[in-house]
Amino acid sequence: MDKIHSNHEYLLKVENLTMHYTTRGGEVSAVDDVSFTVRRGETMGLVGESGCGKTSVALTLLKLLPENGIIKGGHIYLDGMDLVKLKEDQMRRVRWDRISMIFQAAMNSLNPVYKVSDQIVEALEYHNEVRTNQEARRRLKDLFTLVGLEHEMLDRYPHEYSGGMRQRAVIAMALACHPDLVIADEPTTALDVIVQDNLLHEMGDLQKKLGMSMIFISHDIAVVAQVCDRIGVMYAGRMIEIGTTEQVFKRPLHPYTFGLMSAFPSIVGPKRELATLPGEPPNLLDPPAGCRFHPRCPFATEDCKRFVPELRDLGGGHFVACDHPMEASLGNP
C-alpha cells in the first residue's frame, strides 16, 4: 500500500482504516481496510450504493461515530497528524476548523428553533474565530455572499428557507472556519436537477477560490463524473477501485465499477441497453469470504471466494482490488 502514499503532497492519507459497528446481531464490518489519499485542492469522490460504507468513512474521518462504532485499526493522517490517536478534546479542535462536513439532509443539520445566523456564529465563537458581535456579523455577511444567499436571510429560521437555500446555509456553515478539507455527503441528492446544477458549479468555484480539498460522497456517478478529479469506488465496506475520474470512467477495471457504469442511464448518446447486476449487496453482518463482490461477479473463480484481492496499481495511479481486472474492460467501447 505504500506506493500510493509515497510523498507529502497529500493533505489526507487514510491507511488501512477499519471500523465496525457492534450490534445485537454481531459485528457489522462497515469499513474494511480502506486506504486512499486526498491531495491539496483536489476533489476526491467516493461512490457506491447505500450501505457500502461511504458515509461511515466520512464519520470515521471526523470521529463522529455513534457509540457502537469502533475504529478497529488503521490511520488517518491529516498533514502527518494521526487523527485516530487524538483524544476527543483534541479532535474537537480539528473538527470544523480543519475538516468540516456538509450533511445530506440540510433540514436535519439545521436546528429549527434557532436562527440560521446564530447557528453559524456558535461555530465561529467555539473556534475563537471572532471576538465581537460586529466581527461575527461581518463574517456572516461575507459567508452568505460567498454561497449566494441574501443578507436578509441571516435572521430567518430554517423553515423559511427553500431546499436549495438550506443547503447553501449548510455550506456556509461548513466554510465558516476556513477548513482545509470539506466532506460533502450527498450534498445535492434531495434537490431538483436545476438547483443541483447550480449548487455543484458554485461549490466547484468556491473550492477553487478558497483552495480547499473536498471529499465528495455520492451514489450518483453522473454527478461524480462532473465534479471530481479522482474517485474511489466502494463496495460492501471496501475500496475496490481508485483512479482519476477519466481513468475510472473510460476504463473501469473492477467488474462492479463496470456494471455500475453500464447500469446507469444517460440522456445523451445513443440509447443503449442497460445492464443489470444480478443479486443484491451483501449483508455486512456476515460478508462473503474472499472478494465481497464474488457472489455477483460474472468472472468469479474459486480463488475469489477464498482470497481478499489487494488494491494494486495497474499503471498511472489507477488502483483496483480485483484479480481479473482486464476482463471487465474487454466489453468497454
Next chain:
Amino acid sequence: MAIHDSPKDTPFEKNTIQGNMISPDTGFEPLVRVVGLKKLFPLNAGLFREAKSYVHAVDGISFTIQEGESLGLVGESGSGKTTTGKLLVRLLDPTEGQIQIVMNGSIADVAKIRPAEMKMFRQSVQMIFQDPYESLNPRRTIYDTVAEPLAVQGIGNIAEREYMVAEILTRVGLIPAKSFMFRFPHELSGGQRQRVAIARALIVLPTFVVADEPTSMLDVSVRTGIMHLMLDLSETLGVTYLYITHDLAVARYMSKRLAVMYRGKIVEIGETEEVLANPLHPYTRALLKAVPIPDPTMKQERPDIKGNISKPIDPEPRCRYIDRCPLAAEVCAANDHPPLEEITPGHWVACYRAEDTR
C-alpha cells in the same frame, strides 16, 4: 357504501365526449384521455372561512395515452406530477376537467365513477408508489399484501389465490415464490419490496398503471432490474404506464412519449427521443442541460434559467415560465399561458416564442 353488494358486471354508462377541446374521433380511441384537468387546493380555508387563494397544483392539462405507449411525466418537485397521477387513479377528485379511461371496451369518466363502480375501476387502474418502505404494511405477510386485491375483487377461492400469488411473485422475480410468500416486508431488501409492490398492483391484471417514482429510492444496481421488470410486464401483461419521475434519463428508458410539467402546466409533450433530441420549450432545454452526464469528458453548457420554481398560488394570467425564461417577451406577459401547439408531427409545445427560436 354499497360497494360490496353491487353486481360484479355493472356496465358503465358510456360517456359521450363533449366540448370543443377534444379533437373529433379518429377511430383510434386512446386508453386514457385527459381534458382540461384542474386541481386547486384551497389555502387557509376553515369551517366558516372561505379560501381566498388557491394552489393551482394541476392547472388545466390535456393529454392522451395510447394503449402500449407509456407516457413519462417529468418536472421539478412541486410541478404537479404526483397530483396528476393521483387524479388519474381517483385518489383525488378533480376541481375541473375530464379523465376518460377505456375499461372493458367502454369509456369511463373517472370523476363520475360511483362508489359502487369503484371496485371495477380499481381492477383496471392501479398505482405503484415511490417508497416501498412506506407502501407495504409491516404487519402483513407478502402473501396477505399481494392477495388482498384478489379478495377485494372477489377473484378465485383460497387455493386459486395462492396459485395466482405464487405466479405473480415468480413473474416479478421473487423466486422461489413459496419462500417469499410468508415473509414480512422487513425481511426483504428495498428492491425486493418494490417487486412486491409491483406484484400487488399487477395481480388483478390492470390495463393502466400510474407509477410514481417507483425506482427513485433504489440503488443503481437494483434499479435497472426493476426498470427491466416493469418493461417486460408491460409487454407480457399488456400494461400501459403513466411513469412519473424527476429523472429524465430514467424516463428515456421507461416511456415512449414524454410530457414535461412546470407549475401545473404541461409545457411540452412528444415522442421521448424527439423531445430529448429537439427540445422546443426553454424550460425543457434548461432541464436537459442541468442533467449530469456520466462522462467526465463531456462538459455541458450551463442551463439558461433564472431563479427558482415558485408555488403556483393564484398564478397571474400570463406564461407561467415568464419569470425564469431567457426568451420572455411582451407577448408572454400580455397573454395567458400559451396553449400547446403542434410544431412538428406529434411534438407539442406551449410557448409563444418556440417558433422564433427553433
